[in-house]
Amino acid sequence: MLELRKLGFAYQGQPALFDAISAVVPDGHILAIVGRNGAGKSTLFRIINGLLRPQSGDVLVDGISTSGKKIFEIAAYMGTVFQSPEQQLFAARVEDEVAFGPQQLGLSTEKILERVTDALNRTSLLDQSTQHPLDLSAAERRFLAIASVLAMARPVLLLDEAQRGLDRVWTERLEDVLAAERAAGKSIIVICHDMDFVERNADTVLALGGLNPCQIPVSEFFSDKKLLTEVSVEPPVVYRLREFMT
Numbered sequence: 350m351l352e353l354r355k356l357g358f359a360y361q362g363q364p365a366l367f368d369a370i371s372a373v374v375p376d377g378h379i380l381a382i383v384g385r386n387g388a389g390k391s392t393l394f395r396i397i398n399g400l401l402r403p404q405s406g407d408v409l410v411d412g413i414s415t416s417g418k419k420i421f422e423i424a425a426y427m428g429t430v431f432q433s434p435e436q437q438l439f440a441a442r443v444e445d446e447v448a449f450g451p452q453q454l455g456l457s458t459e460k461i462l463e464r465v466t467d468a469l470n471r472t473s474l475l476d477q478s479t480q481h482p483l484d485l486s487a488a489e490r491r492f493l494a495i496a497s498v499l500a501m502a503r504p505v506l507l508l509d510e511a512q513r514g515l516d517r518v519w520t521e522r523l524e525d526v527l528a529a530e531r532a533a534g535k536s537i538i539v540i541c542h543d544m545d546f547v548e549r550n551a552d553t554v555l556a557l558g559g560l561n562p563c564q565i566p567v568s569e570f571f572s573d574k575k576l577l578t579e580v581s582v583e584p585p586v587v588y589r590l591r592e593f594m595t
């Protein structure tokens with residue numbers, strides 16, 4: 350379980366998180382962080398994965414505080430897929446890229462191969478395993494970053510706009526990966542501007558940029574017109590259709 354407890358942050362005295370932000374992401378749960386540009390989503394994301402340290406509050410994984418822990422210690426709990434995951438890639442072959450993390454864990458060769466094969470299979474990249482990552486399509490490169498994170502088998506998964514620019518087939522593949530990770534009991538956070546994606550996949554929403562940011566169930570969020578206006582979010586198509594029909 351991941352817990353964000355009263356987090357606050359300012360850049361050189363300029364608040365980036367305007368309120369103390371709290372949320373709980375139980376095992377097998379997907380929380381979507383949404384909000385207009387500049388609302389603080391990326392800042393919060395970086396605080397969660399330890400790239401930034403909160404000026405107040407705490408991040409806890411299974412009740413253990415990450416404050417005071419080094420970034421590699423925090424990474425032992427969390428797999429992060431950044432907004433430009435291409436920048437996370439450095440190996441000359443797809444399979445080596447995915448194997449790198451498990452190798453650092455000191456796993457046996459057999460176990461590493463098992464993890465790599467499983468992660469490539471789940472991300473539809475098994476046929477590309479010997480290719481150079483830079484020869485992959487943009488969607489495949491993003492899924493390679495996801496495969497590398499899956500191979501680490503962390504209890505917490507963080508994805509920043511992983512759905513952006515994907516076509517329907519790749520979006521469905523991403524949704525399958527998320528559903529499987531949720532079923533495996535992972536605590537998952539996605540930052541997302543695509544409200545249809547949020548509606549289909551998330552359990553709860555944390556909307557930033559409004560008067561009182563708090564975590565609420567997806568259906569409650571999309572039914573709250575006042576809040577949607579406050580945080581500049583358009584409801585997903587199904588909600589707009591529902592309103593049109595009634």
Ligand SMILES: Nc1ncnc2c1ncn2[C@@H]1O[C@H](COP(=O)(O)OP(=O)(O)OP(=O)(O)O)[C@@H](O)[C@H]1O
Pocket residue numbers: 360361364365384385386387388389390391392393
């Ligand atoms: N490195 C920085 N130094 C100073 N201010 C920053 C820095 N990074 C972000 N900010 C400011 O902090 C606030 C929150 O920015 P942040 O990038 O977290 O928002 P966001 O919700 O992720 O935006 P977007 O949707 O555009 O990515 C903004 O006012 C932004 O200008």
